[in-house]
Amino acid sequence: MRLVLLGAPGSGKGTQAARLRDHFGVPHISTGELLRAAVKAGTALGLQAKAVMDAGGLVSDAIVLAILEERLSQGDTSSGYILDGYPRNVAQAHALDVLLGKLGQPVERAIQLDVDTELLVARLAGRALAEHRADDNPESVRKRLQVYEDQTAPVIDYYRHQEKLTSVDGVGAMEEVFERIVEALGSRYA
Numbered sequence: 001m002r003l004v005l006l007g008a009p010g011s012g013k014g015t016q017a018a019r020l021r022d023h024f025g026v027p028h029i030s031t032g033e034l035l036r037a038a039v040k041a042g043t044a045l046g047l048q049a050k051a052v053m054d055a056g057g058l059v060s061d062a063i064v065l066a067i068l069e070e071r072l073s074q075g076d077t078s079s080g081y082i083l084d085g086y087p088r089n090v091a092q093a094h095a096l097d098v099l100l101g102k103l104g105q106p107v108e109r110a111i112q113l114d115v116d117t118e119l120l121v122a123r124l125a126g127r128a129l130a131e132h133r134a135d136d137n138p139e140s141v142r143k144r145l146q147v148y149e150d151q152t153a154p155v156i157d158y159y160r161h162q163e164k165l166t167s168v169d170g171v172g173a174m175e176e177v178f179e180r181i182v183e184a185l186g187s188r189y190a
C-alpha cells in the first residue's frame with residue numbers, strides 16, 4: 001500500500017495517518033515529523049529548516065526530498081507506507097513520481113481530507129493550546145493555510161489527472177472519518 005494523504009493543516013491528516021498505520025501495519029511517514037526530528041537533533045539540515053518552519057513556510061524541495069529519500073530507503077517500507085505532508089507542491093509530486101518510478105513502485109492512491117477553512121482555523125487554535133508547536137501561533141497558522149491554498153491544493157488536481165484521487169469528508173469524529181477512508185480505499189486494501 002503506497003498511499004498519499006492530502007489535506008490542509010488541521011484537517012486531521014496526521015491523526016488519520018497514524019490510525020491507518022495501525023490498521024494496515026505499514027509505516028506512517030510524515031515529512032513534518034522528520035523535519036522536526038532534524039531540528040531537535042540540531043543537524044545542519046535541521047538548523048537550515050527551522051526558521052522557515054517556524055514562520056509557516058515550505059522548506060526547500062531539495063532538503064525535503066533528501067530526507068524523504070533516506071526514509072524510503074529503510075527496510076520497513078518494502079510493503080508500503082502512508083505518506084503525510086508530502087508532496088506539498090506540484091514540483092514535489094513530480095519528484096516523487098520520478099523517485100518511485102525508478103523503484104518501479106508508484107503511488108497507488110491519494111486520499112484528500114476535505115475540511116472547511118473555518119473549521120481548520122478553529123482546530124489549529126485548539127492544537128496551539130494543546131501541543132505548543134512553534135508554528136501554531138496565529139501568524140504562522142495564517143501563513144500555512146495560505147501556502148496550502150497556493151501551493152498544495154494544486155496537488156489535488158495532479159492526482160485527479162492521474163485518476164488516483166479520492167476525496168473524503170474530513171468533518172466528524174476521528175473514528176467516523178477513519179471508516180470513510182477505509183471504505184473509500186475499497187476491497188483491494190481490506
Ligand code: AMP
Pocket residue numbers: 009030031032033035052053054056057058059060061064084085086087088092135144
Ligand atoms: P506538518 O507537520 O506536515 O504540518 O509540517 C510542518 C512544517 O514542516 C511545514 O509547515 C513546513 O514548514 C515543513 N514541511 C513539512 N513537509 C514539507 C514538505 N513536503 N515540503 C516543504 N516543507 C515541509
